[in-house]
Amino acid sequence: VAGWAGGRNWIDSSSLMLRLTIPSQILNDSSLNFSAKTDPDDENIVAMKQLDDVVEAKKKASGIEINWDNFWSDFPKDYSVQQIAAFVLQCKPSTQLNQIINSSVDKKNAIIKTVSSPEYQLC
């Protein structure tokens, strides 16, 4: 087994865009429309069941309860979204991201934008 290649190797356009869009899809309670490839070691199962080549993971992100109150309660009451964003991100947000956060319609929206940014992918 090859194992995980390190560094930037995992980043390609599709993996990055998937990661950037997952938060908004889950938090906006919409569905994920994404099909993963068959795991090589599951090929015999696919063949045995005579399934189609890919199983569409086109289902609602069910079983996920979104509890914003719980989220807000993790922060001091007087924390601004900027402060929450600064806490959530491991690096300084770009000027653009800052502007987007500042001009969001509400706090929820600001947080969704924050976790949909490339900045949020860094750890």
Add this chain to the structure above:
Amino acid sequence: MKRRDFLKQSVFASAGSMLIPAFLKPFELIAKSNLSGHKNLVIIQLSGGNDGLNTIVPYGNDVYYQLRNTIAIPQSEIIKLNAMQGLNPALAPLKEIYDQGWMSIINNVGYPNPNRSHFRSMDIWQSASDSNQFLSTGWIGRYLDSNCQMCKYPYNAIEVDDTLSLTLKGDTKKGIALQNPDKLFRTTNTPFFGKLIEHDKEHLDEDNLGYLYKTMIETYSSAGYIKETTKNYENNFVYPESAFAKKLKTVARFLLSGLDTRVYYVSLSGFDTHVNQIAQQKKLFTQFSEGMNAFVKELNNNKKLDDTLVIAFSEFGRRVAQNASRGTDPQNASRGTDHGTANVMMLFGGQLKKQGIFNDAPDLNDLDAGDLKYKVDFRDVYATVLNKWLNVDNKLILPDATGTMEFI
């Protein structure tokens, strides 16, 4: 979203190009005429280890019938190509292609010290490594890395899928994966992402965040380019309903719309036929051959077949003898085959040098512990494609392979 907002966000609509990061500008500047007419490569991955002996059947050899008493294809059903080999009947739609001289079959393709793990052997085929060598880049990825004129942008190599295979991942460059132009455009070209990359200069450092932004900007821009360019062509050919055929239809649309893409990648999975091989292969071969038939004909009708080469491979073939029945009751026979070694590769295109069967059929009397011995190293096939079709020096990508085979 209002139409006006949409246009503002769209890469191509903005007259002032305010949304286009400076380093991506050449996307638009490349005149189409410079690049149309280039040669294309389409790679088809048959995942799971397709049984080559029941694909291109050595019906002229008694050993085949002796070792496969319940899963051999009866002579009467075989679509004969020469006195030794013929097509599985489920591949009937390929006969027409074959007869036109648009198909070539390379027997006994493999590599030394074959590995029987799906994962590992696919890794070897995708990275084009030795059996005991671990590479983290794919052979098409390294082609993109070679910096040739036609491999500067992610969309120069496209996989029609939601995820990108190792094959298309290079060290500094990667291809792009998409199911269809609209879906990629919808997920990438949102007002939010558009705004995020508005002032791109800030992010173009070589650090990790810079790399993420660069990838995002490239995806954003590629999605716009692909969506815009593919408007040039609507498929005018009827394809069967399978997911695989749909992918080929997408490739045909990309090819015929004049997209500046040289390599396309498509996979079809489910070939791990330990059990009930006849039915499963029949189902997959029907999808494969009907899809290929439509694809090749659509390209030919649009005078693009001469510029297209399709290569179909699988990570390994299967053992020559069918596997043992499970239990003593012959009714419980698994009627399948287990992981093997060398395999057949199928090639399609309008410019094949040796049409039909390229080399000798597998020698079933000279086996290696029940497995076929490989005669052609798959990396020599790749290297030949790189040298003669994609016009890059294969030594940059596959230093040890010889790119001088005579199939193209």
